[in-house]
Amino acid sequence: MSSPSSDFIFLNEEFDEEPAKPQEFWDVLIVDDDSEIHSVTELALSNFELNGKGLRFHHAFNGTQAVDILRDNPLISVVLLDVVMESDDAGLIVAKRVREELKNHVVRIVLRTGQPGYAPEEQIIRQYDINDYRTKTELTRSKLATTMVTALRSHQQVTQLSLQSHALSQVLLASEQILNFSQLLPLSRAAIKHLAHFTAGPQQGVVCGLDDDGVEIVYGGTGEYQNLHHQHLEESALTASVKEQIKASFKLAQHQHNEHSVSFFFRAKQQQYVICLEGEHIIEHALMQYIDLLLTNVGVGLDNVLLVDRLRNVAFKDSLTGLCSRNGFIAALERLQKNTNAHDYLVLIDIARFADINEGLSHDIGNLLLVAVAQRLQAQHQQTQVVARLGADLFAVVSNEEQLPFAQLQQLLRAPFIAAEHQLHLNFTFGLCTQPHFDSSALGTLKRASIALSHAKADISHSYCYFDKQMEEQVSHRLAMIRRLREDFADGKLEVWYQPQVDLATAQPYGCEALLRWPIGQGQFISPAVFVPLAEDAGMIIEIGQWVLEQACAKQRELAQHGVDMQISVNVSVPQFKASDYAQSVAQTLARFAVPSDKIELEITESVVMDEVEQVTRTLNELKSYGIDVAIDDFGTGFCSLSYLHKLPFDRLKIDRAFVKGIPEQDNGEIAELVVSLANRMNLRVIAEGIETEQQLQFLKSIGCHEGQGYYYAQPLDGKKLDTYLKLSN
Structure with a gap:
């Protein structure tokens, strides 16, 4: 509102002539319906300067115009606002709209009025969030300058606080996103985007690190470089100057900045990194602490993702060859x-x-x-x-x-x-x-x-x-058999039968061979040739073999208690014999059942002898030290060296049924005769298995074989039938 005495506010004060023109300015909005107030205010502050910046004035002559100008010019720092204009509270309405409608809490508002009774000072300042409240009669030139200094410094502080609050919010938002990434490429792109927000420049750049040899690697990029991923810096599409800037950042461990790009260096716990942004970027000193905080969180995110990548490589890469695991x-x-x-x-x-x-x-x-x-x-x-x-x-x-x-x-x-x-x-x-x-x-x-x-x-x-499909069906059947074998063994369904071994001269039984049987109902059995390999593949053969030995010991003790002197032979598998404590385990089992060591004979195949000869020799010598006999089963069918046969402490050779069954029609018995002759020369007992006919028996007796077993004498018998057989034999 105009006043006829407006001039007196500058009474007795002189004005400097030809004021110097600063290069930077504070923007000030004068709001008054009296044009003369605009002129004298601008004149009074014409030489004003704070922190090397002058004043640049904007003018509004009513409340609506003032709000529009503030809406279009959010960088205005101070508003000199008349209270009474088109209405008695026009200035108060402007102040309210600025805070509530424009959400501008940074601009400093200085209320001026020529009619102080309209609005009490304390109430106005508290209600409308204004910086100062003055009557026009108070505003001499010096007081106006003082008010302006106070308002601008307040604006600086509020702006700084607002900037810091916004920057901190941006850091928190960016960090939350970045720390949730599990892959390098999206994390790199997000880091570039958020960093460019602080520098008010293009979102085009790259994130770089060092490999194990200290060579610069581009982890990911944006803009023209969005397809770069885990590529050596020197091989990338970056310009030579940008490459040199990134290298300098790593070498000097410092940020690098020129008119074309800026590179930020930062360290994390596991690595050193550089984010390079291309284009013109403004680095405000006030924001550097927040940029550094953002970079710290980016470093944590990169460390985490690279650690996950390394763990993934351990899980998915073969360390020796570099191929997929x-x-x-x-x-x-x-x-x-x-x-x-x-x-x-x-x-x-x-x-x-x-x-x-x-x-x-x-x-x-x-x-x-x-x-x-x-x-x-x-x-x-x-x-x-x-x-x-x-x-x-x-x-x-x-x-x-x-x-x-x-x-x-x-x-x-x-x-x-x-x-x-x-x-x-x-x-x-x-x-x-x-x-x-x-x-x-x-x-x-x-x-x-x-x-x-x-x-x-x-x-x-x-x-x-x-x-082909049939193979899978066979494997499925095999797995089903192994599962059933495991269940039947656990349920005690396996059985040990015994085939008598006789003196060929007297036809009297002196021993028997313990044979494992797997009944499947209705008098049917699964052949040992089928289920023994299954037990070996399933890792059950040692446990089953020990159980067979225990059953044989129990049967031998039972027979001895009934006055029957009988040696029982037990077959031993390769896995059993490989056990370092096998001999001791056998001796302990015999002792537990109170069976004399010479009443149990162990039968091993030639494949056992040929597998790890040194260990086999040690085990055989241990068994002999306990007084336990050992026979070679199925002799002649394998590849046992005669030198081993001569050196190792065996007690008996067993002629395989393959060399007996064809006698005399298809086989003249030469191999059987050779085995008997060899055994006699080496003072070894010899037994023939598979005797089924009188002709076979007579031939074996004629070549000096004194022991045998086979269907000619008896089939394998369960425990009760063995007892009956022995009674009849006696």
């Missing part, structure tokens, strides 16, 4: 199976007799060979979809018959491999599963290739085998 292969195959064609195939590749290489040439050479095989397979990456190392000497390849025919893959592996000074030809066994036989799951497909590989290993005439 079993877990990584299954994950890759799961993805590949979503888009396969009829020519795709999975092949498992097993190195034959790799353990011999490790033992003969050292594990270091073995590792070099594995790496060489991996490199040769990986060299075909354009023709293969995935290459993996699934086990010690087991590799897997998924490829396409049109891109890499299996025959070509075989040919690829025929060339020798170099390991240090060694050049070695390797033999491989292959198990294949073609796409029509792929299972719905990757594990199922891998299982089918494994079944084919097992068949290939079992078939010495071929080095490879393709999976």
Whole structure:
């Protein structure tokens, strides 16, 4: 509102002439319906300067105009606001709208009035959030300048607090997002976006770190660099100047800034990082502490994600060869199976007799060979979809018959491999599963290739085998049999039967062989040739073997209590004999059942003798020290060296039924005669099994064989029938 005495507010004060023009300004809005007040206020403050900044004036002549100007110019610092204009409370309405409608709590409002009675000072300041309240008669030039200084400093403080509050909110928001990322690329992009918010520049840049060798790596980027991921800095599409700036940041451990880009260096617990933003960016000193706080949280996020990546690599990468591990292969195959064609195939590749290489040439050479095989397979990456190392000497390849025919893959592996000074030809066994036989799951497909590989290993005439559905049915049946064997053994359904062993001269039984039987009902049994390998595969053979020994000991003691002097032979498997404490375990079992050591004989096959000869020798000598007899079962069917036979402490040789059953029609008995002659020369007892006819008996007696067993005398008998047989024999 105009006043006829407006001029007196500048009474007796002089004005400087030709004021200097500053380069920066504070924006001030004068709101008054008297144009003369605008002029004299602007004149009075014409030379005003604070912190090197002058004043730049904006003018409004009513409340509505003032609100519009403030809406369009949020950087205005101070409003000199008349109270009474188009209405008695026009200025108060403006103040209220600025705070409530425009949500501008930063601009400082100085109320001025020529009619002080309209609005009490304390009430107005409290109610309308204004910075100062003055009557126009108070505002001399010096007081106006003082009021302006107070208002601008207040504006600075409020602006700083608002800026800090906003910056802290942005840091918290950004940190919450960044720390929730589990992958490097999206985390990198989010970090660039949030950092660019603080620098008011383009959101184009990269996040970099160092690899284990100290080489700069680009983890991810935005804008033109959004496709960069885990790439060496030198190989990236960044400009030479940006690359140099990033390197300088790492080398000097400092932020770097020029008119074209800015690079922020920061350390985390595990790593050093640089985020580079391209374009023009403003680095405000007041925001640096918040930028550093953001970078700290970004560093924590990057450390966490890189740690997860390392753990993922441990789980999904083979550390020796760099190929996919079993877990990584299954994950890759799961993805590949979503888009396969009829020519795709999975092949498992097993190195034959790799353990011999490790033992003969050292594990270091073995590792070099594995790496060489991996490199040769990986060299075909354009023709293969995935290459993996699934086990010690087991590799897997998924490829396409049109891109890499299996025959070509075989040919690829025929060339020798170099390991240090060694050049070695390797033999491989292959198990294949073609796409029509792929299972719905990757594990199922891998299982089918494994079944084919097992068949290939079992078939010495071929080095490879393709999976077919019948194989899986056989495996399922085998697993069902193992499950049933486990259940029946736990339920005590297995039985030990006994086949008498007789003196051929007198036809009197002197001993018997304990034979394991698995009844399945209605007088039917599963052959030992079927279930013994099942028990070995299931890891049950040691437990079952011990149970058979205990049953034999119990039967021997029972017979002895009835006055029957009988030695019982018990078959021993390879896993049992391999146990380091086997001899001691047998002796303890005999002692527990109070059975003399010479009343139990252990029968081992030639395969036991040939497996780990030194350990076998130690075990045999231990058994002899306990007074326990040992016989070689099925002699002549294996590959036992005669030198071992001469050195090892055996008591008896057992002629296999294969050398008896054809006598005399299909077999002249030469091998049986040879075994008897050998045993006699070495002072070993000899027993023939499988005697079924009088002719066979007479021939064996004629060549000096004194002991035998077979259907000619008796079939295997359960415990009660054995008792009856022995009574009748006596």
